[in-house]
Amino acid sequence: MVDQNQILGLLKTVMDPELDMDVVTAGMIRSLRVDGSSVYVTLALTSDKCPMGEKIKDDVDETLKSMEGVKSVNIELSVMTEEERNALLEQLKANRSKEAQPAPPEKLPKREIKQIIAILSGKGGVGKSSVTSMLAVELSRRGFKVGVLDADITGPSIPKMFGVIEAPFVLEGKIIPAASKGGIKIMSMNLLLGGEEDAPVIWRGPLISSAIRQFFTDVDWAELDYLLVDLPPGTSDAQLTVLQLIPVDGIVVVSSPQELASVIVGKAVTMSKRLTVPILGVIENMSYAKCPHCGEQINIFGESRGRLLADGINTKYLGSLPLDPALSKACDQGKIEDYTSDAFKAVASKLLD
Ligand SMILES: Nc1ncnc2c1ncn2[C@@H]1O[C@H](COP(=O)(O)OP(=O)(O)O)[C@@H](O)[C@H]1O
Ligand SMILES: [Mg+2]
Numbered sequence: 517m518v519d520q521n522q523i524l525g526l527l528k529t530v531m532d533p534e535l536d537m538d539v540v541t542a543g544m545i546r547s548l549r550v551d552g553s554s555v556y557v558t559l560a561l562t563s564d565k566c567p568m569g570e571k572i573k574d575d576v577d578e579t580l581k582s583m584e585g586v587k588s589v590n591i592e593l594s595v596m597t598e599e600e601r602n603a604l605l606e607q608l609k610a611n612r613s614k615e616a617q618p619a620p621p622e623k624l625p626k627r628e629i630k631q632i633i634a635i636l637s638g639k640g641g642v643g644k645s646s647v648t649s650m651l652a653v654e655l656s657r658r659g660f661k662v663g664v665l666d667a668d669i670t671g672p673s674i675p676k677m678f679g680v681i682e683a684p685f686v687l688e689g690k691i692i693p694a695a696s697k698g699g700i701k702i703m704s705m706n707l708l709l710g711g712e713e714d715a716p717v718i719w720r721g722p723l724i725s726s727a728i729r730q731f732f733t734d735v736d737w738a739e740l741d742y743l744l745v746d747l748p749p750g751t752s753d754a755q756l757t758v759l760q761l762i763p764v765d766g767i768v769v770v771s772s773p774q775e776l777a778s779v780i781v782g783k784a785v786t787m788s789k790r791l792t793v794p795i796l797g798v799i800e801n802m803s804y805a806k807c808p809h810c811g812e813q814i815n816i817f818g819e820s821r822g823r824l825l826a827d828g829i830n831t832k833y834l835g836s837l838p839l840d841p842a843l844s845k846a847c848d849q850g851k852i853e854d855y856t857s858d859a860f861k862a863v864a865s866k867l868l869d
Contacts, residue, residue: 640749666704679850803836
């Protein structure tokens with residue numbers, strides 16, 4: 517007795533050349549009956565004018581006859597019903613959208629780096645680079661080996677915050693990153709532009725992503741406990757490319773109270789889903805100011821929304837940071853390593869938890 521499933525398996529090798537789909541998947545095998553060594557098939561074509569009808573019928577006939585135990589093949593030709601045709605259309609649509617999604621590029625190997633954390637924000641100017649720098653400093657103070665990859669190619673600001681200007685040099689084919697006073701390794705477009713922070717980098721996407729790839733692969737980061745990646749602002753393709761390429765372990769979202777929480781929430785969720793990279797937490801920067809006279813907390817931009825945002829994306833709220841003139845001064849003077857903040861220490865502890 518010939519097995520039905522075996523027959524269906526074999527029929528999957530018969531293609532409708534027009535649809536570029538096999539006859540089983542296309543739903544053309546409306547019925548299949550085995551009686552001893554005889555096989556009865558009803559083949560439903562897409563239309564009665566199907567130009568490939570005869571060819572498909574011959575292919576099915578030939579394929580079935582090649583099977584062991586099959587002596588006669590009886591094929592009845594029919595035409596798909598409206599319903600069958602709709603089901604086929606759905607199949608074709610599903611296939612097409614699968615093809616349209618390009619496979620993500622291979623992630624680069626992680627090498628000797630234990631944890632890679634990317635810092636993301638919905639827009640520029642919310643303090644993403646300041647937070648990246650402060651986190652690097654705090655981790656380094658706690659005894660970890662830290663590197664910062666400034667992936668904000670068109671607006672690199674990390675070296676300036678650390679007061680680092682010397683250009684990286686090449687040794688035995690590897691780029692040796694610059695180092696801050698405290699020994700934090702830094703790679704940034706800014707260093708290659710000779711510290712000209714305002715020199716415009718007018719590059720297109722592919723060039724930017726190849727620069728970032730080089731910053732990761734060709735730089736001798738050596739052994740690191742943490743590599744922090746300062747992403748370009750926003751949550752569009754530029755950030756996706758970085759996150760698809762570099763084997764990031766987690767994302768920290770920096771927001772500010774002026775931002776529309778709902779917008780970043782949506783984007784961050786989509787992004788983390790597409791990338792299957794967890795969001796480690798949300799930090800709200802410029803949350804409030806302290807009155808220099810009485811110490812009262814003033815919510816300049818209204819109520820803090822950081823916790824709401826974190827809840828919205830099911831992640832930890834790492835805390836809020838005040839607007840602090842000492843921070844902006846330290847950033848401007850390249851002395852971020854001399855800056856300390858209790859609020860930030862608490863945020864870092866929560867993140868490391
Ligand atoms: N909490 C803060 N208090 C005071 N100034 C801040 C604070 N956070 C950021 N800044 C300043 O705001 C400016 C923009 O910050 P930056 O970290 O470069 O933002 P982003 O990287 O998101 O564009 C910098 O000059 C920085 O010194
Ligand atoms: Mg920045």
